[in-house]
Amino acid sequence: QVHLVESGGGLVQPGGSLRLSCTTSEFALVHSTVGWFRQAPGKEREGVSCISRSGWTTTYADFAKGRFAITKDKVNNTAYLQMHALIPEDTAVYFCAVAIESSQCPPSRYDYWGQGTQVTVSS
Numbered sequence: 001q002v003h004l005v006e007s008g009g010g011l012v013q014p015g016g017s018l019r020l021s022c023t024t025s026e027f028a029l030v031h032s033t034v035g036w037f038r039q040a041p042g043k044e045r046e047g048v049s050c051i052s053r054s055g056w057t058t059t060y061a062d063f064a065k066g067r068f069a070i071t072k073d074k075v076n077n078t079a080y081l082q083m084h085a086l087i088p089e090d091t092a093v094y095f096c097a098v099a100i101e102s103s104q105c106p107p108s109r110y111d112y113w114g115q116g117t118q119v120t121v122s123s
Contacts (some may be wrong), residue, residue: 002026002112006096009117016086020022022096023078023113030055030072033077033099033107038092038119047082048094052105059105063089086121093118 008020020036023029033053039045049070050059058070069082079096093116099107 002098004029004096004098004112004114006094006114006117009094009119011120011122012086013123014087014121017082017084018086020081020083020094020119021078022080023076024098024112027100029077029098030074033102033105034070034072035078035097035099035106035110036070036079036081037095037097038090039095039116040089040092044090045057045095046064047106050105051079051105053103058104068106075106083119086119088121089106091121 004022004024006022012018035050036048037045038048048061048064051070055072067085071080096114097110097118098112100111
């Protein structure tokens with residue numbers, strides 16, 4: 001069982017920023033396609049962003065464009081989701097997922113998922 005560990009969530013005021021991290025000690029995450037998803041209470045899980053294996057391709061949901069940025073850090077074997085200008089509608093559990101073999105973004109399927117980190121945007 002592969003473990004992905006997310007961190008960086010928390011309570012933030014509207015307009016604030018958070019940086020979410022996703023890492024594992026079990027394989028080179030930075031050499032994989034990585035996606036971020038979120039699920040708000042009572043809603044279906046939705047895709048937020050994706051970064052390809054090479055890092056050359058990134059995709060964003062419309063709500064994330066201009067506010068969120070996905071990156072990978074080779075040194076720390078970590079993927080990040082930097083979020084700015086947060087609004088209450090961004091409140092959700094955020095998950096990272098990894099596609100080991102795919103170089104596409106988004107991939108046809110993700111192989112491993114993290115447990116999620118809670119992001120709450122509230123004054």
